[in-house]
Amino acid sequence: MSRSGPVTQDWEPVVVRKKLPNAAAKKDEKAVNAARRAGADIDISKKHNAGTNKAANSGTSLNTKRLDDDTENLAHERVPSDLKKGIMQARMDKKLTQAQLAQMINEKPQVIQEYESGKAIPNQQIIAKLERALGTKLRGKK
Numbered sequence: 736m737s738r739s740g741p742v743t744q745d746w747e748p749v750v751v752r753k754k755l756p757n758a759a760a761k762k763d764e765k766a767v768n769a770a771r772r773a774g775a776d777i778d779i780s781k782k783h784n785a786g787t788n789k790a791a792n793s794g795t796s797l798n799t800k801r802l803d804d805d806t807e808n809l810a811h812e813r814v815p816s817d818l819k820k821g822i823m824q825a826r827m828d829k830k831l832t833q834a835q836l837a838q839m840i841n842e843k844p845q846v847i848q849e850y851e852s853g854k855a856i857p858n859q860q861i862i863a864k865l866e867r868a869l870g871t872k873l874r875g876k877k
Contacts, residue, residue: 813854813855814854816853819853822873823851825871825873826869829870833847840865
C-alpha cells in the first residue's frame with residue numbers, strides 16, 4: 736500500500752452555530768428581559784385582535800335580522816299515513832314479518848320499521864322496491 740505523493744490534510748476551521756431563535760422564543764419573557772439588559776429596541780405594542788376571534792363574535796351582522804325573521808319550517812318530509820298503512824296491510828296480507836320483507840328488498844329491518852311507524856324520510860327507490868315485493872301499488876292512490 737504505497738502511495739505516491741505527499742499526504743495532506745485540510746485544516747480549515749469549521750464553525751458550528753446554534754439555530755437562531757424562532758418567533759416564539761423571541762417573545763419569551765426571559766428573552767425580552769435579556770434584550771432589555773442588552774439595550775436592544777423592544778416593540779411591546781399588541782397587534783389588533785391578535786390571538787382572539789373577535790371577527791366571529793363582533794355583534795350583529797347583516798344576516799342576523801334575516802335569520803331572526805326566517806319562519807320557514809325546516810322539518811323533514813315524513814311518510815304519509817296512507818303509505819304506512821298500505822305497507823303494513825300489504826305485508827300482513829302476505830304474512831311477512833318486517834325482517835322478511837326487509838330481506839326481500841335488500842334493506843335493513845329498521846328501514847321497514849321506520850316506514851311503518853312514519854319516521855322515515857320517503858325514498859322513491861325504496862317505495863318502488865316495496866311495491867314490487869308486496870305486489871301492490873303504494874304510490875299515487877287517490
